[in-house]
Each structure stands twice: as C-alpha cells, then as structure tokens.
Amino acid sequence: MLKVQADPVTKSYRTIFLSDIHLGTPDCQADLLIEFLRQHDAETIYLVGDIVDCWRMKRRGFYWPQSHNDVVQKLLRKARKGTRIIYVPGNHDELLRDYQGVHFGGIEVRERDLFETADGKRLLVIHGDEFDMVVMNHRWLAHLGDIAYGMAMWANKWHNRARKLLGLEYWSISRWAKLKVKGAVNFISDFEQVLADEARKHGADGVICGHIHHAANEMRGGVRYINTGDWVESCTAIVEHPDGRIELIDWSRRIPAKAAFQAQSKEHHHDADIHNEAA
Template sequence: MTEATETKHFRTLFISDMHLGSKAARTDFLLDFLRHHEADTIYLVGDVVDGWRLKRNWYWPQGCNDVVQKLLRKARKGTRIIYIPGNHDEFLRAFPGVHFGGIEVAERMIHEAADGKKYLVLHGDEFDVVVRNIRLLAYLGDWAYDAAIAINVVLAAVRRRLKLPYWSFSAWAKLQVKQAVNFIGEFQKVVAEEARRNQVDGVICGHIHHAVIEDIEGIRYINTGDWVESCTAIVEHMDGTFELICWQSIGQTAEVMTLPAPAAKPVGDMQAA
C-alpha cells in the first residue's frame, strides 16, 4: 500500500462496471480514485450506469451524481472520454458517435498505445452466452449476485471499523465455484480470439468483474475489473506500459500488476480515436 497524496497523470485510463444506480456501487472509492488520477483519454468500458437495477427500483444517491459530474468536469477540461456501453447500459448503443456533455459514445474502439501496439476495446457481454441468448437466466443470476453484494456491504462496514482495507466477499466466493472459474477462462479465450480476428495485439474489456493482465496465445488480454467488487482500473503510462491498479481504501492504492503494453481508432464503421 502506498499513500496517494498527489494527482498522477497517465496517457490513458480504462474503467468499467461502475454500476451507478446500484446500491453496490463503490462511488466513494471511485470518486476518490478519479480525484487522484488524470489522463489524456479515459475509456468507460461499459456498465457505467446500471439500467437493469434502475428499471427495477430507482436508486440514485448523491455519490452517483458526484461521479458523473467529476467525469463531465474532466471532459470540459480537455480529457477525451469515450463511453463504450455494456449490457447494463445497452440503451446507449442506439447512439454511436453521439456526444453527451463532451463524452462520446462508441460500440467498440481500436486503441493504439504509445509503443504502437493496437488493442480492441469493448465491454465483452456479446461473448457471454447467458447474457446474449438466455436473458431470463441472466436476470436471475443478477438477483443472486445482489445477495452476495449485500454481504459485501456488511463486511465492508465491519472492516472499516477495524481499519482494515476493503475486501470483496463476492469476488472471493466467485473464484471458489468451479463453474465460475471455468466461465472466466472460456470468456478470456473467446475475447482474445476476437482480438486476433481484428488483427490487433490485444483486447481490453470488462463485464466479468475479474481484473487481470495476461497473455493468451500471443494476445494480450486485459480486463479492467469493476467498481463493485474489486475497485480496479487499468492505466497506460506515457511509454506504453499498462498497469492494473486496485484502489484498496480512500486515499491509498496498491499497484498489483505492471506489464509492458501497446491511441484509438474504431473498428468497421466506428470513428477514429
């Protein structure tokens, strides 16, 4: 753990799965992270707003407003912000190329890093068979996930009182279930294959709330994680190095993985970044 008393500036910042509108969203951690990190370009890699939960029960506390206002303020100050919708905010997929307060919407992008390597950037839900083909089962799984997150909330409160860093019960439990581990592995392989089909060096995605940087058969696979369980983000340094950052508690950060990596143009009919 290292103190984060000053703002750090990066070439690119990738964040996904904030789930604003969900009671599980860690808006306090996310806002603190955004205060301490600036970037030339920020990618919001899907599930920023949790439309599924907002449809069931409207919940939008001040913390959600604060995060949105912080992002809009960064856009006004010159940061390029690209919003790639996910399955929970899929309503925005009807607005590719549209700008909202300086934030541009795109279905997917090709990001070219400082070292010239190219990355496909997408949310990843299109490679989740359950979400794509069995929507009812996906909703049922979402409700079960809510229960695990509720346990998270209680544990987080206890750990705060004990002055312990944030720890996710739901993330730990997920990795104890063989089927979940198998799903993560298969998802990573399929997404990496999509990057290979697009003739790029790697892929940056979210969706499964499992942050990691690794190589899969010659393709760099990067998952941004989430701001519900792990509170993680991916940053690209000015030299093209990618780093996975875990924001463990307010005002502090743990750097958990650093690997060399490869600015952005769209795939197909998408605009250049």
C-alpha cells in the first residue's frame, strides 16, 4: 500500500466534494485517493460525476485493479458508518442518470442538487457536461477528445519517468496546456461563466462542478464558482469546514513527489494497450 507523509490524525469536515476520479482507467490515481479518504472524514460526501469511466471501459474492455475496488469499498464503508453519500453522475457515468433517487449501498443518486452550507449559502451541485457544447452536440468529437486525452496521459507518464531520473518534480503536460494554450484558457473561462450563470438562474450563491479537470474556487460576477478538479492529474478535492468555509485541497502538493510517481507508475502497467488503441 502506498505510504505518504501526512498527518496521521483524521480530519473531519462537514462536506467533501470529489469528482472525475475515472475508476476503470489506468490514469486514475486510486492509491492517492484511498490515502486521502483514509485521512479525511465528513458528514456528507458528494461524488460530482465521472467517478467510474464507462466510456473508456466500453471502448477498451474491463479494467479494474484492486486499488479501484478499494476506493469503492472505502466509500461504502463510510456510508455504513453514517456518512451521507450523494452521487451526481457525469457524462462518463451517465447511465446512472436513469437511476436518480435510487440508493446503492447507502449511496444516493441525484441528477443535480442544491446544497446549503453551514453559513447559509446555497450552492448548485452539478457535473457540468450539460453545458459543454462538444459533449452535447458532437458526441463523436467528445469521444475523440477522450482518446486524445488518453494519449496525452500516456506521453505524460513517459515524460515524467525521464524527469524522475533527472531528479525533477512531477509535471503535468495537460495542466500546463490548460493554462498556456489560448483555446483551452478561453474554453475554461467560458465554461466557468456559463456555470456561474446557471447558478444565478437557480437563485444560488454559487456552483460546485467538475468535468473540465481544472480545480478552482473563485468569484465570478458575484457568484462563487467552485470546481473540484480531478483524481487523474491534480488530485484535488473541495471541503466545507463546520463553519461553512470552503477550501480547495490540492492533495498532490501535500505528498512527496516520489509517491506521486509511484502511484502513477503502478496504475499504468498496461500502457501499451493505450498506445495501440490511440494509434
């Protein structure tokens, strides 16, 4: 089991928000998520979409290592101990949208939710793919983009293996591109604005979403825009403190670089398949 340098005392929050875990793919940082869940508890946990990547499993075949099963078991164990878990499906696990209102082992499925913080703020909880025009109107292009993303992650793994040999820290090609490439920056900005506008339409003070794998906690035109990020590259989560304060936790920055490399390497033992598929 992966070991990280962290405070051994479990931290308790009112609410934890996680999204874009992508279980069922070799890109999922399952070991790091297990460690996060071991050290963090909450009264309520929101799973804000793309928890299981049905797209990738349908296209590439079933992939489910023990670490992915451990994530599910850890969540179910928390549910049995009294944690309320609400699952808001995304586009990669959209088949669960047909089961809204159904409980699976203590996990409740909802299409979206209106969450109220301890200090009375109302936040719309939604994955966000409904406002991605590529996903909504050009699904073939969305699937093509998913394949390209898989290729980028494959390249990213080998790039970082070389960096490790040189004693350099982990570096994400995808994260860099999102911040530097003009088209990506504009897409993120437009997405954030549309989601903030949707929250405003519902009379909410803010929105909590996922989908674009870009964590954020900021104000947009008087509305708070919060994105949980992902557990493929950034390993981020949103937590609500007992007083209602919202915090973005970047778990990848709280662990040794060596641990991040080990986790990624472990989850990519059949990367040749990804390369063949992309080709």
